Amino acid sequence: MQVSSFQPPPRTLMGPGPADVHPRVTAALARPTIGHLDPAFSAMMEELKGLLRYALRTDNPLTMPVSAPGSAGMETCFVNLVEPGDKVIVCSNGVFGGRMRENVVRCGGEAVVVADDWGRAVDPQKLEDALKAHPDAKLVACVHAETSTGACSDVKTLVELAHRHDCLTIVDAVTALGGSPLEVDAWGIDAVYAGSQKCLSCTPGLAPVSFSERALAKVTSRSTPVQSWFLDLNLVLGYWQGNDGGSSKRSYHHTAPVNALYGLHEALVMLAEEGIEQSWERHHRNHLALRAGLETLGLELVVPEAERLPQLNAVAVPGGVDEAAVRARLLDTYDLEIGAGLGALAGKVWRIGLMGYSSRPENILLCLGALGSVLNDMGHQADTGAALSAAQSMLAR
Amino acid sequence: MQVSSFQPPPRTLMGPGPADVHPRVTAALARPTIGHLDPAFSAMMEELKGLLRYALRTDNPLTMPVSAPGSAGMETCFVNLVEPGDKVIVCSNGVFGGRMRENVVRCGGEAVVVADDWGRAVDPQKLEDALKAHPDAKLVACVHAETSTGACSDVKTLVELAHRHDCLTIVDAVTALGGSPLEVDAWGIDAVYAGSQKCLSCTPGLAPVSFSERALAKVTSRSTPVQSWFLDLNLVLGYWQGNDGGSSKRSYHHTAPVNALYGLHEALVMLAEEGIEQSWERHHRNHLALRAGLETLGLELVVPEAERLPQLNAVAVPGGVDEAAVRARLLDTYDLEIGAGLGALAGKVWRIGLMGYSSRPENILLCLGALGSVLNDMGHQADTGAALSAAQSMLAR
Numbered sequence: 134m135q136v137s138s139f140q141p142p143p144r145t146l147m148g149p150g151p152a153d154v155h156p157r158v159t160a161a162l163a164r165p166t167i168g169h170l171d172p173a174f175s176a177m178m179e180e181l182k183g184l185l186r187y188a189l190r191t192d193n194p195l196t197m198p199v200s201a202p203g204s205a206g207m208e209t210c211f212v213n214l215v216e217p218g219d220k221v222i223v224c225s226n227g228v229f230g231g232r233m234r235e236n237v238v239r240c241g242g243e244a245v246v247v248a249d250d251w252g253r254a255v256d257p258q259k260l261e262d263a264l265k266a267h268p269d270a271k272l273v274a275c276v277h278a279e280t281s282t283g284a285c286s287d288v289k290t291l292v293e294l295a296h297r298h299d300c301l302t303i304v305d306a307v308t309a310l311g312g313s314p315l316e317v318d319a320w321g322i323d324a325v326y327a328g329s330q331k332c333l334s335c336t337p338g339l340a341p342v343s344f345s346e347r348a349l350a351k352v353t354s355r356s357t358p359v360q361s362w363f364l365d366l367n368l369v370l371g372y373w374q375g376n377d378g379g380s381s382k383r384s385y386h387h388t389a390p391v392n393a394l395y396g397l398h399e400a401l402v403m404l405a406e407e408g409i410e411q412s413w414e415r416h417h418r419n420h421l422a423l424r425a426g427l428e429t430l431g432l433e434l435v436v437p438e439a440e441r442l443p444q445l446n447a448v449a450v451p452g453g454v455d456e457a458a459v460r461a462r463l464l465d466t467y468d469l470e471i472g473a474g475l476g477a478l479a480g481k482v483w484r485i486g487l488m489g490y491s492s493r494p495e496n497i498l499l500c501l502g503a504l505g506s507v508l509n510d511m512g513h514q515a516d517t518g519a520a521l522s523a524a525q526s527m528l529a530r
Numbered sequence: 531m532q533v534s535s536f537q538p539p540p541r542t543l544m545g546p547g548p549a550d551v552h553p554r555v556t557a558a559l560a561r562p563t564i565g566h567l568d569p570a571f572s573a574m575m576e577e578l579k580g581l582l583r584y585a586l587r588t589d590n591p592l593t594m595p596v597s598a599p600g601s602a603g604m605e606t607c608f609v610n611l612v613e614p615g616d617k618v619i620v621c622s623n624g625v626f627g628g629r630m631r632e633n634v635v636r637c638g639g640e641a642v643v644v645a646d647d648w649g650r651a652v653d654p655q656k657l658e659d660a661l662k663a664h665p666d667a668k669l670v671a672c673v674h675a676e677t678s679t680g681a682c683s684d685v686k687t688l689v690e691l692a693h694r695h696d697c698l699t700i701v702d703a704v705t706a707l708g709g710s711p712l713e714v715d716a717w718g719i720d721a722v723y724a725g726s727q728k729c730l731s732c733t734p735g736l737a738p739v740s741f742s743e744r745a746l747a748k749v750t751s752r753s754t755p756v757q758s759w760f761l762d763l764n765l766v767l768g769y770w771q772g773n774d775g776g777s778s779k780r781s782y783h784h785t786a787p788v789n790a791l792y793g794l795h796e797a798l799v800m801l802a803e804e805g806i807e808q809s810w811e812r813h814h815r816n817h818l819a820l821r822a823g824l825e826t827l828g829l830e831l832v833v834p835e836a837e838r839l840p841q842l843n844a845v846a847v848p849g850g851v852d853e854a855a856v857r858a859r860l861l862d863t864y865d866l867e868i869g870a871g872l873g874a875l876a877g878k879v880w881r882i883g884l885m886g887y888s889s890r891p892e893n894i895l896l897c898l899g900a901l902g903s904v905l906n907d908m909g910h911q912a913d914t915g916a917a918l919s920a921a922q923s924m925l926a927r
Contacts, residue, residue, distance in 0.1 A: 136581060136802060138554070139574045139795050141564045151788060154563040157535070162789060163560035166551040166733055167538045168867045177536045184533060200735065201598035204784035205760045232759065239757050330785055336563055338597065338735065338787030360636050360757050361609075362629065363602045385872065387601035388727055390735030391548060392559060393790060398536050405533060470565045475782065 144464075145491070147500055148472030149280050149445060150308065151330035151337045152488035154396075158335050161399035162392050169389040175375060177398060178389075182373070184401035185341050188310060188333075188409055189325065191317035196343040197373040198329070198397055199364065200390050203307040206326030206340025208236055209364045210303045213344075213352045214272060214324060217241030221272040222263050222300070224255040224291065228281035228476050229305050233274045240360065245270065251477040252447065254440040255286040257294060264298040273300045278309035280331075281475040283436045283447035283484065285313060289320045296321060301348055307331060310341065311404060312416040312444035312488055323348040329393075332416065332444055334489030335400035338393050363387065400489075416443040418528070419492045423485065426501040426524035430508070430515045435482055444492065446485040447478065451513055456480060459507055467503040494528050541861075542888070544897055545869030546677050546842060547705065548727035548734045549885035551793075555732050558796035559789050566786040572772060574795060575786075579770070581798035582738050585707060585730075585806055586722065588714035593740040594770045595726070595794055596761065597787050600704040603723030603737025605633055606761045607700045610741075610749045611669060611721060614638030618669040619660050619697070621652040621688065625678035625873050626702055630671045637757065642667065648874040649844065651837040652683040654691060661695040670697045675706035677728075678872040680844035680881065681833045682710060686717045693718060698745055704728060707738065708801055709813040709841035709885055720745040726790075729813065729841055731886030732797035735790050760784065797886075813840040815925070816889045820882065823898040823921035827905070827912045832879055841889065843882045844875065848910055853877060856904055864900040891925050 146153045167174050178197075185196045199206045211233070215221060219242045223234045226249035237244040247263045249255050255275055264270060273295035277288045288304055295302045301323040309315050311332030317325055323345045330337035344352070344366070352359075352366050359365035368386050375382035404412055420443030424434065427448060435447040450456040456473065460483070463469045472484035485500060501524055505517025543550045564571050575594075582593045596603050608630070612618060616639045620631045623646035634641040644660045646652050652672055661667060670692035674685045685701055692699045698720040706712050708729030714722055720742045727734035741749070741763070749756075749763050756762035765783050772779035801809055817840030821831065824845060832844040847853040853870065857880070860866040869881035882897060898921055902914025 136577050136799055138558065138799055139561075139577070139792055141561050141574075141792070142570050143562050144564045144568065146563065146565060148565055150785060151563050151565065154789075159560040159562070159789070161535065163556040164536075164538050165540050165556070166543065166548050166727075167541045168543060168545055168548065169734065171541065171861070171867065173539050177538075180533050180536070201602060201760070202784045202787060205598060205602075208758065208760045235759050239755060239759055328785070330563075336787065336789040337566065337785040338790055358636060361605065362632050362636055363598070363605045387599045388547060388725070388734040390599060390733065390790070392551075392556070392733040392793075393735055393787070395536055395538070396789075402533055402535055464568070470568065 143468055145469045145496060145499060147486050147491055147496060148470045149484045149486050150328065150488060152334060152486055152491040154336050155334045155400065155403060155490045157403060158396045158400050161395040162336065164395055166391050169391055170383060170385065174391065175383060178373065181394060181398045181401065184398065184405060188401060188404055189317045189343050190315065190319065191343050193317065193343045193345055195349050195370065198394065199340040199342055200387060201340060202338055203326065203328030203340045205364065206328065206342050207232065207305060208361065209342055210324045210326050211236035211240050212359050212361045212364050213366050214301060214303065214348060215240040215242040216355055216357050218243065219272065220245060220267055220270045221274060222247060222260065222267060222270050224260055224275035226253060226255050226282065226284060227251050227276065227279035229276045229279060233305065252282045252284055252435045254284050255291060257287065257290045260291055261294050264294060264300070270300055272303060274303040276305040277315060278306070278313055278442050278445065280308040280445060282478060283442045283445040284440050285442045292320050292322055301351060308445060311412050313442060314413050317343055329397050329400070332489045333400045333404060335397050336393065338390065339397050416487065416492050419487050419494070419497060420446065422524040422527035423487055423497045423500070425527045426497065426520040429520040429523040430501065430505050444486060444488045446487070447482045448485060449482055454508065454511065454513055456483060459511065462507045463503050467499065469499060469503050497524050540865055542866045542893060542896060544883050544888055544893060545867045546881045546883050547725065547885060549731060549883055549888040551733050552731045552797065552800060552887045554800060555793045555797050558792040559733065561792050563788050566788055567780060567782065571788065572780060575770065578791060578795045578798065581795065581802060585798060585801055586714045586740050587712065587716065588740050590714065590740045590742055592746050592767065595791065596737040596739055597784060598737060599735055600723065600725030600737045602761065603725065603739050604629065604702060605758065606739055607721045607723050608633035608637050609756050609758045609761050610763050611698060611700065611745060612637040612639040613752055613754050615640070616669065617642060617664055617667045618671060619644060619657065619664060619667050621657055621672035623650055623652050623679065623681060624648050624673065624676035626673045626676060630702065649679045649681055649832045651681050652688060654684060654687045657688055658691050661691060661697070667697055669700060671700040673702040674712065675703065675710055675839050675842065677705040677842060679833060679875060680839045680842040681837050682839045685719070689717050689719055698748060705842060708809050710839060711810050714740055726794050729886045730797045730801060732794050733790065735787065736794050813884065813889050816884050816891070816894060817843065819921040819924035820884055820894045820897065822924045823894065823917040826917040826920040827898065827902050841883060841885045843884070844879045845882060846879055851905065851908065851910055853880060856908065859904045860900050864896065866896060866900050894921050
């Protein structure tokens with residue numbers, strides 16, 4: 134075979150994820166592989182769990198990364214908490230709400246969908262109505278930060294409503310973690326999953342999850358086995374639950390992705406160095422600068438301001454502009470990736486991410502400069518200089 | 531939080547996996563992350579599929595890595611090919627046969643276990659008897675290289691028998707791939723899964739799979755949905771099936787573990803450079819040298835010679851020797867990891883791996899020297915010098 138080593142082109146990643154990965158994280162990935170039962174690795178795993186608890190603002194003992202991407206984190210929550218016949222209310226306002234529904238059905242559960250418009254937050258009133266109409270519901274699932282639209286829902290209120298009706302809660306925090314205020318314990322979230330490749334500045338492939346004591350009790354008292362062997366927490370915990378820093382209590386389940394976990398550990402060390410609240414604040418500040426620039430370019434954000442995520446900006450494609458051609462030009466000329474729309478928003482929006490290490494002043498200026506130039510070049514009037522000034526003045530505040 | 535970057539100790543990995551990872555592979559992991567829908571990434575994915583076909587000796591279009599460890603590769607085969615009520619004959623001669631049975635049950639299938647002793651190959655006669663006794667069986671599952679014991683089964687014969695009785699076949703090649711002759715097309719294997727962290731010299735976390743046209747037809751004509759959303763090949767293929775090297779045909783399913791895939795690509799490029807047959811030969815040659823040394827130390831291999839894997843050597847722990855203390859001494863003094871026994875062999879054997887980049891003359895000498903020294907030091911007579919000479923003379927042939 135005539136194939137040689139792959140040398141990826143250098144890109145600036147401002148799509149819906151993966152985001153730019155910090156060089157400290159890629160350096161960590163390249164450290165020597167050790168055994169997944171090595172006492173030194175075991176000590177690292179304990180640190181990693183502590184760092185995840187810090188990032189998620191929780192004391193849940195069951196807090197760990199699933200050895201697969203965010204979608205498998207979602208599946209971990211559903212296969213462990215849903216038994217055949219269970220009724221689950223799914224709040225759906227984008228792609229990931231739809232995927233949650235699909236998970237419920239594949240677990241043999243009955244999904245009740247509370248639908249909201251794409252680009253809007255979940256309406257708590259609709260959830261309350263559904264809870265009243267379905268007193269036999271056992272679970273409520275919702276997405277904190279809808280990656281497909283850039284809308285942020287009020288998880289605290291949704292969880293409160295669910296608990297008032299004796300439902301456990303599953304929250305998708307894939308794009309939220311590290312970028313938006315998220316309080317797993319203070320809000321009483323029962324099960325949450327996230328992703329490594331968004332606001333944590335890490336590579337894709339791992340899914341942090343955390344389960345409350347109440348959720349774990351449901352997992353360990355199921356009347357049916359979890360349908361997935363790989364994601365069955367009753368088994369996975371045999372490997373992850375050791376708490377003495379030694380290897381004595383760990384038993385083999387699957388072979389952990391050793392180097393990927395080095396990377397996540399490093400990303401979380403960096404988050405702890407910055408401070409989780411400071412990270413939220415940085416994402417917010419940089420969003421304001423990008424927004425000022427985009428508006429000066431004459432572009433509109435799709436999500437109303439009060440429901441907008443700082444880390445993912447869905448921008449309406451102006452009339453007469455070929456959205457795919459713009460993205461191709463940005464990639465070819467400036468090595469800059471921004472995202473396309475998904476599902477109901479396909480062809481109608483660009484998704485511009487400011488996640489993790491991508492949420493930096495230099496990325497904002499590159500994005501505004503490149504987007505303004507390409508739009509102008511394609512015949513769409515845009516004052517790029519003014520946009521850069523608007524962003525800069527927000528950054529200077 | 532007071533946590534700093536993790537610096538793993540340098541280890542030599544001669545357990546059941548992960549094996550030593552080649553520096554070219556860790557260097558590849560650290561390359562800049564690009565988008566999972568980037569045209570450059572898409573071209574790399576096509577190369578990766580071709581390299582996997584080369585390694586597996588197959589032309590199957592459906593050949594790709596699952597974005598999770600080997601156990602998820604196993605689950606991919608079972609959830610896609612087993613429907614509720616399907617009868618599956620599982621040949622079980624170690625831990626991984628047992629895990630296959632567990633997968634069948636969790637898919638709602640009926641498992642018929644053909645049991646063989648741990649440390650022995652699967653007996654084709656027993657499979658034939660089971661096929662005759664269960665004419666309604668739809669699938670036969672077996673492990674090529676049993677990582678828990680070091681036994682190699684005659685997959686070619688087992689697949690022939692299964693086909694004669696109209697059964698599809700699932701083969702576990704996690705530890706086999708790259709280390710033992712494996713001919714997916716010539717042997718007619720219908721579905722096979724492997725792991726990145728054994729004889730491919732790559733990090734753990736990915737599971738190559740390949741499905742024949744016949745197996746794929748079964749997946750696409752199921753009467754029930756695949757119970758796992760994340761592993762449903764009907765969906766995963768939307769992302770992996772593009773064949774033009776461009777991104778136009780790929781649709782988003784989950785976010786691929788970009789950097790981990792760089793690593794697997796590099797490992798497979800190295801395998802193609804060496805040649806798959808040359809890799810099998812190297813594993814065999816180095817096994818003979820290790821064996822000569824171990825026997826000179828007075829140690830016995832558990833598996834009969836004709837059924838023995840070159841890449842995983844199960845060694846009986848001599849009477850009166852504390853097996854865990856020996857492993858701890860090897861790790862503490864020499865940074866050398868060898869494996870413990872699992873299941874029926876726990877406490878009775880050490881598992882010494884010579885997989886991938888670990889299958890090197892220097893590792894053999896280190897292992898024999900360190901093991902001989904530690905055994906002597908613990909009061910068990912062993913002629914270390916003679917063992918090194920025996921290994922060296924085999925290597926010199």
